[in-house]
Amino acid sequence: MTRPHLANGAAAGGEFRTVAILAGSGDLPGLLADRLQADGRSYRILAFRGFADRALRARADAVVGLLDVRRSVAALDAWGRCEVTLAGGLRRPSAGAVLDAFSALRDRAELASLMRRGDDNLLRGVVSLIEERGHRLVGIRELAPELLSPSGPLAARAPNLAESESVALGLRLLAALSPYDIGQALVVAGERVLAIEGPEGTDAMLERVRGLRPRWGFGPPKPGGGVLVKAPKLGQDLRVDLPAIGPRTVDRARRAGLSGLAVAAGLTLVLDRARTAADADRAGLFLVGVDAAEPMAR
Amino acid sequence: MTRPHLANGAAAGGEFRTVAILAGSGDLPGLLADRLQADGRSYRILAFRGFADRALRARADAVVGLLDVRRSVAALDAWGRCEVTLAGGLRRPSAGAVLDAFSALRDRAELASLMRRGDDNLLRGVVSLIEERGHRLVGIRELAPELLSPSGPLAARAPNLAESESVALGLRLLAALSPYDIGQALVVAGERVLAIEGPEGTDAMLERVRGLRPRWGFGPPKPGGGVLVKAPKLGQDLRVDLPAIGPRTVDRARRAGLSGLAVAAGLTLVLDRARTAADADRAGLFLVGVDAAEPMAR
Numbered sequence: 095m096t097r098p099h100l101a102n103g104a105a106a107g108g109e110f111r112t113v114a115i116l117a118g119s120g121d122l123p124g125l126l127a128d129r130l131q132a133d134g135r136s137y138r139i140l141a142f143r144g145f146a147d148r149a150l151r152a153r154a155d156a157v158v159g160l161l162d163v164r165r166s167v168a169a170l171d172a173w174g175r176c177e178v179t180l181a182g183g184l185r186r187p188s189a190g191a192v193l194d195a196f197s198a199l200r201d202r203a204e205l206a207s208l209m210r211r212g213d214d215n216l217l218r219g220v221v222s223l224i225e226e227r228g229h230r231l232v233g234i235r236e237l238a239p240e241l242l243s244p245s246g247p248l249a250a251r252a253p254n255l256a257e258s259e260s261v262a263l264g265l266r267l268l269a270a271l272s273p274y275d276i277g278q279a280l281v282v283a284g285e286r287v288l289a290i291e292g293p294e295g296t297d298a299m300l301e302r303v304r305g306l307r308p309r310w311g312f313g314p315p316k317p318g319g320g321v322l323v324k325a326p327k328l329g330q331d332l333r334v335d336l337p338a339i340g341p342r343t344v345d346r347a348r349r350a351g352l353s354g355l356a357v358a359a360g361l362t363l364v365l366d367r368a369r370t371a372a373d374a375d376r377a378g379l380f381l382v383g384v385d386a387a388e389p390m391a392r
Numbered sequence: 393m394t395r396p397h398l399a400n401g402a403a404a405g406g407e408f409r410t411v412a413i414l415a416g417s418g419d420l421p422g423l424l425a426d427r428l429q430a431d432g433r434s435y436r437i438l439a440f441r442g443f444a445d446r447a448l449r450a451r452a453d454a455v456v457g458l459l460d461v462r463r464s465v466a467a468l469d470a471w472g473r474c475e476v477t478l479a480g481g482l483r484r485p486s487a488g489a490v491l492d493a494f495s496a497l498r499d500r501a502e503l504a505s506l507m508r509r510g511d512d513n514l515l516r517g518v519v520s521l522i523e524e525r526g527h528r529l530v531g532i533r534e535l536a537p538e539l540l541s542p543s544g545p546l547a548a549r550a551p552n553l554a555e556s557e558s559v560a561l562g563l564r565l566l567a568a569l570s571p572y573d574i575g576q577a578l579v580v581a582g583e584r585v586l587a588i589e590g591p592e593g594t595d596a597m598l599e600r601v602r603g604l605r606p607r608w609g610f611g612p613p614k615p616g617g618g619v620l621v622k623a624p625k626l627g628q629d630l631r632v633d634l635p636a637i638g639p640r641t642v643d644r645a646r647r648a649g650l651s652g653l654a655v656a657a658g659l660t661l662v663l664d665r666a667r668t669a670a671d672a673d674r675a676g677l678f679l680v681g682v683d684a685a686e687p688m689a690r
Contacts, residue, residue: 267572274565276585287574290588293604302600306591 110177110230113137113237114170117154118145118182121365122234122241122338126181127153129238138173140166145184160184163223170229177232178224180334221334233333234363242336243383245359248367249374253354253382257321260284261356264323265386272328278337281352283320296324296339300346322347325358325386332361340365341373348377359383408475408528411435411535412468415452416443416480419663420532420539420636424479425451427536436471438464443482458482461521468527475530476522478632519632531631532661540634541681543657546665547672551652551680555619558582559654562621563684570626576635579650581618594622594637598644620645623656623684630659638663639671646675657681 113130117123117139123146130137141154151157156169170176221231234241253261260282267287271277279291281303288306291299303320324337339357347355355374357364362383364370374381411428415421415437421444428435439452449455454467468474519529532539551559558580565585569575577589579601586604589597601618622635637655645653653672655662660681662668672679 263572267569270568270572271565274561274568274585275583276588285573287572287590289590290574292585292587292600294600302590302592 110175111136112173112176113232114173114176114178114229115139116166116178116180117141117150118180118184119147120182122363123181124150124153125241125365126179126234126238129241138169138176140169142184145182167223167227170224171227176229177237178229179232179234179237181234221331231333234336235332235360239360241363241365243357243359243362243364245383245385247380247382248364249371249379249381251354251375251378251380253321253356253380256284257354257380260321261323261382261384263287264321264356265325265384268323268325269328269387272330275327278326278330279322279324281320281322281350288320296322296343297346300343300350300352303352304346304350320350320352322352322355324356324362325384326361328387336363337361338363338365339370341369344370344373344377344379344381347379348373352379354380354382356380356382356384358386361386408473409434410471410474411530412471412474412476412527413437414464414476414478415439415448416478416482417445418480420661421479422448423539423663424477424532424536427539436467436474438467440482443480465521465525468522469525474527475535476527477530477532477535479532519629529631532634533630533658537658539661539663541655541657541660541662543681543683545678545680546662547669547677547679549652549673549676549678551619551654551678554582555652555678558619559621559680559682561585562619562654563623563682566621566623567626567685570628573625576624576628577620577622579618579620579648586618594620594641595644598641598648598650601650602644602648618648618650620650620653622654622660624659626685634661635659636661636663637668639667642668642671642675642677642679645677646671650677652678652680654678654680654682656684659684 113135115123115126115130115137123139123141127137127139127150139150139154139156141151141157142160143151143157145160146154146157155173156165158165158169170178224231263285264280264282264287267280267282267290268277271290276293277291279296279299281288281299289299289303294302300322322343324339326332326335326337337357339355339362343355360383371381411433413421413424413428413435421437421439425435425437425448436454437448437452439449439455440458441449441455443458444452444455453471454463456463456467468476522529561583562578562580562585565578565580565588566575569588574591575589577594577597579586579597587597587601592600598620620641622637624630624633624635635655637653637660641653658681669679
């Protein structure tokens, strides 16, 4: 692991030759680095302490605290003009901690205003900070599109007619929710919406649905049933926040009594696709990529 | 308590002289009966076993199981043509139990189809069943409008500008959700939506928000904050399903770290208004009735 020296001021001019992976938790940062290496591309890893796992930290070019914005920016600047990508999980720190970390670099009142708004606005603040320094933010979509869901069934079973109607209802509702900066996912059983995801995330929402069933008896007449629908918000910046599913999502969906998962094709990461599909098959769940509206033109 | 004999066929014709209170849990059925008595109106109480409390069962004219639809309808018919009102809490039984109870009276396939849809559709089914028998469903709104929230502050503190903006955002989002038969309530902190109520109800949603805070650090920069916004769905039949708050709601809001509650004026029950307002004052919460769109013209 090489530690970059602190650079002064903006990044040097010139082409974007290096991809900088800002790495959180999970397998995605490593998978992405493998892919860039296989393609012969130059890349650097900036691993966030407390998020990136040991294997990734060992191959990282810098390991910094998530809130140490000054050091992160200095690392990027030292690597020249970078194509910067965010990969892996970064549980959001408290508002006060973010404010303190950013306050050295930007106007505090503006940040306080951002913090009162949703994730989208906060992430937009981070993006504009990176871009002001001369770097370019790129998404996993551009770097490794094969990690995204294709269109159509990913597992053996396809949704039946009733399930497809639940999925369509869910997609319409997600589109209606888009202006409000909440929820990239929801659960629909028949024509009834059982849950809309909030800041707690998809896993916690599926736990909630699991708790609803015995207590309230909601859902279609047959035991089980209900579908998870996941798609980005309209207007969502997919470079910083891409919906994702994986084996854990399938497991939670199964335990919540769902009959399948539908994700926006081309707009949703499928982590460990082979295992995700195999787990869905074993549980009898459908797993399908569906056409959803493109969140934003770029 | 008098037990009505089983009547055959439809209710007798003539004017609606008797109010039949179909009574669930909580104080509302008793309060309503007191009010009708004070007005010198004729009324009967049909208390649901396992829901109506002991005091109410003691003054009831009939006590039946919630799913014993045949006996409930027989009681109403025996009382002549009734103005029927639903009052108090009725936790929804399982789909299978409802189907079994209704199947003697209506087409089973139609009911199965209703059950796959949301609460609205199920309640509409119950309403049409009652109305087909010659009775007339009326709401608390018509019988005791003073139990509903007035417009403006109900407690000492009024919302400040930022809180009013959160309330306005919440009302817009509730309106956007209306076509989807979910959520009469949500929580907004600043411009961020923290939770949308599902079948779990307002209390459980507030518990969820309480759990979000320590873990995720969401919300405005100052500790606490966030508002509960509650309003009926557009298209909601207020005769069978009126949003309600009371002292328990204030307590849950306080524990979730909220700064106030806003409810649709004229469209939301406020149970035990004096205590609800006093509790809000003690907790420093605002409690306000706001103008929301009238759900349906009747």
